Amino acid sequence: MHEYSLCIALLGQVERIARDHRARRVARILLRLGPLSGAEAPLLRHAWPLAAAGSLAAGAELVIEAAPVVVRCTRCGAETEAAPNRLLCGACGDWRTRLVSGDELLLAHLELADIEPEVPRACASPSP
Amino acid sequence: MCDTCGCNITDANAHLLRPGGRLHQTGEGREAVTVLRNLLSENDRQAAHNRAHLDRHQVLAVNLMSSPGAGKTALLEATIEALGDTLRIAVIEGDLETENDAERIRARGVEAIQITTGSACHLDAHMVHQALHGLDLSTIDLLFVENVGNLVCPASFDLGQHYNVTLLSVPEGDDKPAKYPVMFRAADLVLLTKADLLPYLPEFQPGRAERCLRDLASAAPCLSLSARTGEGLAAWLDWLRQTRALLVSQQAAGSSRRPAIQPEGQALHAGEGAF
Structure with missing residues (x-):
């Protein structure tokens, strides 16, 4: 439901990083998304072109990597996969677990293109 | 050293330029950048700022979340009735439209700031920050944020509150936590409201x-x-009093508290070296 505002936040981060790297274009964006993040991959994919239109990320390929739900049991220590609404230990069945993976909403990786060459700077070290 | 001829590559930073490294150049003059930053980091920064404001004035901020009609405003009315003489209370109201809820709170003699979100389905830290500017925090002990009625989106946005309280009303059905895990996982306290309807x-x-x-x-x-x-209200009021006493002692010692939803979660996922 709030995927468009997430896309606007994503665009802000992507634009800032692209500027820092003097890139004129963003080629690829990799997100890592867990089922417990509260955001849905298909909705993000739909909202993204609207958010990115006219920006330097307009043509970027948006890749969304699904993170599995993994819990670590505070009783037996096992790390097991779980369903988003049943975060029980897969080994001993205890409910006292910690989420290790599954709530990510991360901008993981960017590929920038058309990088402007930096204006050559004078070497800081003195010439021999 | 310059950035063009390679004289700036040293043993210490060469790993950044290798495939998978943060500054690795891929084919066709592309540059790969590893970011690992939460999409909501702007919101989270603002939320931390809000929390610092609240902590400075030793205010306890409680974010109330539920579906529409679960009884958030009725709970606030009853809470004001019971605690209004001993604690200075204020309320930030979030709704898509109308000042109805804020007016109900003001009718009890408590200050209420209404945020009308238009079509936005949740409050975010920036909206709450703006509302905080309308309140004199030095005259408040307990601030309630009544979030937009919605069991989905509000759970994802940190507002700067100290505790999340999620309401589940009896007519909604007892399996709501299984259906809306993101929301109920975010709760520090769950209130089963409208318990007078249990016999029916x-x-x-x-x-x-x-x-x-x-x-x-x-x-x-x-x-x-x-x-x-009023059935069961005493336990809720006790929770509020104890929670406030605990938080104020933490605030006096220069620390604070965030909602229990795994404070280390972000650090787990977002490695260091993020921008």
Whole structure:
């Protein structure tokens, strides 16, 4: 439901990083998304072109990597996969677990293109 | 050293330029950048700022979340009635439209700031920051944020509150935590509201609601109450008093508190070296 505002936040981060790297274009964006993040991959994919239109990320390929739900049991220590609404230990069945993976909403990786060459700077070290 | 000829590559930073490294150049003059930053980091920064404001004035901020009509405003009315003489209370109201809820709170003699979100389905830290500017925090002990009625989106946005309280009303059904895990996982306390309707809706079993909550690996207490009859209200008021006493002692010692939803979660996922 709030995927468009997430896309606007994503665009802000992507634009800032692209500027820092003097890139004129963003080629690829990799997100890592867990089922417990509260955001849905298909909705993000739909909202993204609207958010990115006219920006330097307009043509970027948006890749969304699904993170599995993994819990670590505070009783037996096992790390097991779980369903988003049943975060029980897969080994001993205890409910006292910690989420290790599954709530990510991360901008993981960017590929920038058309990088402007930096204006050559004078070497800081003195010439021999 | 310059950035063009390669004289700036040293043993210490060469790993950044290798494939997978943060500054690795891929084919066709592309540059790969590893970011690992939460999409909501702008919101989270603002939320931390809000929390610092609240902590400076030793205010306890509680974010109330539920579906529309679960009884958030009725709970606030009953809470003001019971605690209004001993604690200075203020309310930030979030709704898509109308000042109806804020007017109900003001009718009890408590200051209320209404945020109308238009079509936005949740409050975010920036909206709450703006509302905080309309309040004199030095005259407040307890601030409630009544979030937009919605069991989905509000759970994802940190507002700067110290505690999340999620309401589940009896007519909604006892399996809501299983259906909306993101929301109920975010709760520090779950209130089963409209408990006066339990005799008419025997299919709602408080024990089953609590089991669904434990299935989310949540240790949050689960209390039944009715704002209408006052049944169960005492336990909620005790929770508020104890929570406030604990927080104020933490704030006096220069620390604070965030909602229990795994404070280390972000650090787990977002490695260091993020921008």
